[in-house]
Amino acid sequence: MRRGSPLLALALLLALPGASRALWIADATVATDYIWRGFNNLDGAPALQPWAAWVHEPTGLSATAWFSWGLARRGERAVTDFDETDLVLSWTRRAGAVELTGGLFHLSWYGREGWPDDFSTVYEVFAGAKLVSLPWRPGLEVNYELNEADGNDLYIRLSGGRELMLSGGRALEVTASAGWYSTEWIGARGVSEVNLNLALPVPAGGFRLIPVFTLTYVPLREINPDRFIFWGTLSLRKEVP
Numbered sequence: 001m002r003r004g005s006p007l008l009a010l011a012l013l014l015a016l017p018g019a020s021r022a023l024w025i026a027d028a029t030v031a032t033d034y035i036w037r038g039f040n041n042l043d044g045a046p047a048l049q050p051w052a053a054w055v056h057e058p059t060g061l062s063a064t065a066w067f068s069w070g071l072a073r074r075g076e077r078a079v080t081d082f083d084e085t086d087l088v089l090s091w092t093r094r095a096g097a098v099e100l101t102g103g104l105f106h107l108s109w110y111g112r113e114g115w116p117d118d119f120s121t122v123y124e125v126f127a128g129a130k131l132v133s134l135p136w137r138p139g140l141e142v143n144y145e146l147n148e149a150d151g152n153d154l155y156i157r158l159s160g161g162r163e164l165m166l167s168g169g170r171a172l173e174v175t176a177s178a179g180w181y182s183t184e185w186i187g188a189r190g191v192s193e194v195n196l197n198l199a200l201p202v203p204a205g206g207f208r209l210i211p212v213f214t215l216t217y218v219p220l221r222e223i224n225p226d227r228f229i230f231w232g233t234l235s236l237r238k239e240v241p
Contacts, residue, residue, distance in 0.1 A: 022056040024240045033231040034068060034082065035216055037155060037179055038193035038223040041082045045072035049233070064088040083111035090126075097133035102126065105143070118149030128157075136160035151184025155192075173199040181223070188222035210235040 029049045034041040051066040066086040070079040090103030107122040114120060128141030143155040161175030174197070181192035199212040212233045218224040 021058075021241075022054055025053040025055065025237065026240075027051050027053075027235050027237045029233050029235040030071075031231070031233045033229065034070070035193075035214070035229060035231060037181055038216065038218040038220065040224055040226065040229065042070045042072075042079060045070050045079065047071055060092040062088075062090050062092070064090075080111035081109060084109050094132070097131060099130040099132045099139075101128045101130075101141070118147050122147055124155075136162050153184055154182040156180045161197075170200065170202070173197075173201070175199075181220070183223075186222050188220055191219045192223055193218050204236070206238065208235075208237045208239075210237060 027050060029051070031047045031049050033044055034047045034049075047068050047070050049066065049068045051064060053062060053064040055062040064087070066084075066088070068082065068084040070082060073079045085108045087106045087108075088103060090101055092099060092101045094100075103126055105122075105124040105126060107124075108116060109120045110116070112120040123146040124143045125146065126141055126143040128139060130137055130139030138158070138160040141157045141159070143157070145151070145153040145155075147153075157177055157179045159175065159177035161173065163171040163173055165171055176194075176196050178194045179192045180190065182189040194217040196215045197212055198214075199210055202209045202211075210233075212235070214229075214231050214233075216229040216231070218227060218229065
């Protein structure tokens with residue numbers, strides 16, 4: 001796949017007729033840890049992880065740009081190796097009681113030596129389905145890595161969640177997920193992580209303040225020697241129609 005293709009596709013999306021009527025989302029997030037598919041990428045250090053999204057609801061197309069910078073030990077190579085940019089192009093469509101999604105994911109660890117080689121960039125295709133008519137909205141997503149240098153890894157994720165109404169009209173968002181990972185580059189496969197998330201969005205002027213508390217269980221020792229990780233994020237989000 002040609003370098004820069006996600007950026008070209010993003011530019012084409014923004015040029016679509018009616019693109020100005022899309023929803024824009026801007027989010028500034030601070031995370032206590034950077035946990036990804038069970039891996040603790042920054043070894044327990046916090047990270048700044050802002051992102052922005054463009055969502056065109058009439059067509060189901062969306063584009064997201066996500067960033068991560070480690071906030072501790074900035075002089076260490078192990079930290080700057082995980083300075084990261086992710087670009088996601090996706091399509092979502094409702095078919096009766098099922099919500100279908102698919103797209104392209106591009107990850108770039110731009111702080112690594114040799115960037116942008118096959119060890120510092122990742123392309124994945126993904127597809128999923130969610131039963132939106134059921135109370136917990138169960139869903140399945142499959143991600144397949146297109147890189148050749150470190151193997152064509154496969155990641156499958158089961159998820160579900162619902163809102164629990166609290167006093168005062170606020171909603172507690174409860175989500176759970178489990179991932180199964182086949183990673184050729186570390187020679188392991190199995191359940192990579194199980195997550196339980198609690199989020200309580202709070203209105204803050206024209207923004208939303210969103211604290212999220214997560215408990216992650218990691219069965220695969222090759223992925224993370226820590227069995228249990230309790231971590232969280234705090235986000236300030238703005239949506240502009």
